[in-house]
Amino acid sequence: MEMVPSTMTEMWTTMGSTIASFMFIWAIIRQYCPYELRRYFEKYTHTIMTYFSPYIKISIHEFTGDRLKRSEAYVAVEAYLSANSSKTAKRLKAEMGKDSNNLVLSMDEYEKVTDEFRGAKVWWVASKVVSATRPMAYYPEQEKRYYRLTFHKRYREMITGAYLEHVVREGKEIKVRNRQRKLYTNSPGYKWPSYKQTMWSHIVFEHPATFGTMALEPDKKKEIIEDLVTFSESKEFYATIGKAWKRGYLLYGPPGTGKSTMIAAMANLLNYDVYDLELTAVKDNTELRKLLIETTSKSIIVIEDIDCSLDLTGQRKKKGGKAMADDEKERKEVKEDSGNSGNSKVTLSGLLNFIDGLWSACGGERLIVFTTNYVEKLDPALIRRGRMDKHIELSYCGFEGFKVLAKNYLNLETHPLFDAIDGLMKEVKITPADVAENLMPKSPLDDAEKCLWSLIQALEEAKEEAEAEAATAKKVVEQGQDGGGVCSENCMAEKASE
Ligand SMILES: Nc1ncnc2c1ncn2[C@@H]1O[C@H](COP(=O)(O)OP(=O)(O)OP(=O)(O)O)[C@@H](O)[C@H]1O
Numbered sequence: 192m193e194m195v196p197s198t199m200t201e202m203w204t205t206m207g208s209t210i211a212s213f214m215f216i217w218a219i220i221r222q223y224c225p226y227e228l229r230r231y232f233e234k235y236t237h238t239i240m241t242y243f244s245p246y247i248k249i250s251i252h253e254f255t256g257d258r259l260k261r262s263e264a265y266v267a268v269e270a271y272l273s274a275n276s277s278k279t280a281k282r283l284k285a286e287m288g289k290d291s292n293n294l295v296l297s298m299d300e301y302e303k304v305t306d307e308f309r310g311a312k313v314w315w316v317a318s319k320v321v322s323a324t325r326p327m328a329y330y331p332e333q334e335k336r337y338y339r340l341t342f343h344k345r346y347r348e349m350i351t352g353a354y355l356e357h358v359v360r361e362g363k364e365i366k367v368r369n370r371q372r373k374l375y376t377n378s379p380g381y382k383w384p385s386y387k388q389t390m391w392s393h394i395v396f397e398h399p400a401t402f403g404t405m406a407l408e409p410d411k412k413k414e415i416i417e418d419l420v421t422f423s424e425s426k427e428f429y430a431t432i433g434k435a436w437k438r439g440y441l442l443y444g445p446p447g448t449g450k451s452t453m454i455a456a457m458a459n460l461l462n463y464d465v466y467d468l469e470l471t472a473v474k475d476n477t478e479l480r481k482l483l484i485e486t487t488s489k490s491i492i493v494i495e496d497i498d499c500s501l502d503l504t505g506q507r508k509k510k511g512g513k514a515m516a517d518d519e520k521e522r523k524e525v526k527e528d529s530g531n532s533g534n535s536k537v538t539l540s541g542l543l544n545f546i547d548g549l550w551s552a553c554g555g556e557r558l559i560v561f562t563t564n565y566v567e568k569l570d571p572a573l574i575r576r577g578r579m580d581k582h583i584e585l586s587y588c589g590f591e592g593f594k595v596l597a598k599n600y601l602n603l604e605t606h607p608l609f610d611a612i613d614g615l616m617k618e619v620k621i622t623p624a625d626v627a628e629n630l631m632p633k634s635p636l637d638d639a640e641k642c643l644w645s646l647i648q649a650l651e652e653a654k655e656e657a658e659a660e661a662a663t664a665k666k667v668v669e670q671g672q673d674g675g676g677v678c679s680e681n682c683m684a685e686k687a688s689e
Pocket residue numbers: 404405406407444445446447448449450451452453563564585623624625627
């Protein structure tokens with residue numbers, strides 16, 4: 192029994208004198224030794240200290256290898272700590288949120304915060320090293336920022352496993368919640384400088400459309416919303432069935448029926464970014480694949496007017512004749528001219544690969560949306576289920592759709608003129624865009640009733656026009672029969688237009 196205290200005392204004495212000698216040597220080294228030797232001793236002191244310390248440290252650096260891209264882990268930890276440290280940290284820094292007007296708070300440099308996970312305490316420090324070397328004299332000093340996590344070694348397994356997973360997952364979620372959503376485009380004709388890493392340019396996405404403001408049959412609206420929400424919550428399901436987590440939507444219908452508006456409503460519902468892909472500006476299939484790889488998850492890739500984007504079917508020119516109403520035809524020609532489809536070598540197979548080839552699985556959680564005015568012109572391979580999983584027809588405005596617009600534009604839920612509008616809408620076709628235009632007050636003096644009368648007038652004019660057209664067409668047919676000659680569809684249309 193005597194031995195224990197005496198051994199302990201001896202041990203403490205030895206340790207004390209070792210430390211004292213060590214500190215003495217260290218003081219001499221600091222005073223007289225050259226820099227290299229000092230660095231050498233510092234390194235070994237650090238190793239010895241680490242050996243005896245019961246704490247483990249993990250560093251997460253802002254840049255690893257590639258100086259142009261911030262490490263994903265660092266970004267996630269930053270978001271996690273910004274959300275959790277702003278309540279406990281004493282020194283915070285405030286920065287303007289990217290592309291937004293809010294101030295974002297995060298831990299200041301060298302600030303330390305404590306976090307707890309399943310009973311274990313951990314410490315985070317935001318730190319940086321300033322590199323002594325500069326690539327050029329006029330370059331600023333290079334700062335390498337990092338976060339250091341410290342915890343007791345008895346929690347090693349839990350912290351390196353479950354805790355870090357929790358930090359990264361939560362950090363990513365916070366980032367998605369707080370991010371300013373973006374509208375990307377593969378800007379045609381824009382030559383990006385070689386240092387620029389991305390082929391997409393973007394602006395902040397701020398479209399106000401929602402499903403609430405869309406004129407659509409209530410059942411159809413409900414079905415689409417449920418489909419979208421189910422998709423966004425089905426990560427595990429897609430993994431179980433071995434399918435990439437993406438879904439294709441084909442929106443088709445006449446101009447002005449809300450196809451583009453619905454894309455904005457989808458993005459707002461799911462909080463996704465939008466990639467507006469201008470297919471005619473894509474050089475070839477390789478470039479198309481590169482663009483795809485650069486898209487991030489939680490996004491909608493949109494190809495508008497897919498029938499005009501490329502001559503994917505080889506039928507476009509044949510069908511674009513008399514059958515197309517003049518104004519629509521003109522509109523399409525403008526679109527065709529504006530895109531340099533002649534320079535694009537993207538093929539149908541390239542596009543099919545883009546939608547569901549192996550590369551399309553990268554990123555996950557993505558919607559691909561095509562819009563068209565002429566669904567019948569598209570190659571069936573392009574729109575078969577599995578590629579374009581859901582086909583949504585957007586059509587002329589019904590009375591239910593009108594009621595949504597009347598509520599949005601005029602804050603009216605009912606009005607004596609509604610019955611007349613209901614009756615007229617059953618007789619003539621009018622697009623939601625035309626209804627919206629008529630319901631829009633044209634001057635500060637316009638009241639709701641005036642707007643409703645404007646719509647009634649537009650509906651009556653459309654009805655008269657339709658009746659006149661029908662009468663002319665009937666006359667042409669009768670003349671054709673009287674003449675006894677055979678008149679083709681084209682020749683009848685020509686006569687009608689005369
Ligand atoms: N279903 C709708 N609900 C609410 N507003 C609509 C709807 N459809 C069209 N609009 C209004 O009409 C305008 C034009 O609609 P939008 O651009 O979405 O039509 P589109 O179907 O994409 O036409 P296009 O085929 O010419 O591209 C929108 O700005 C919107 O205000």
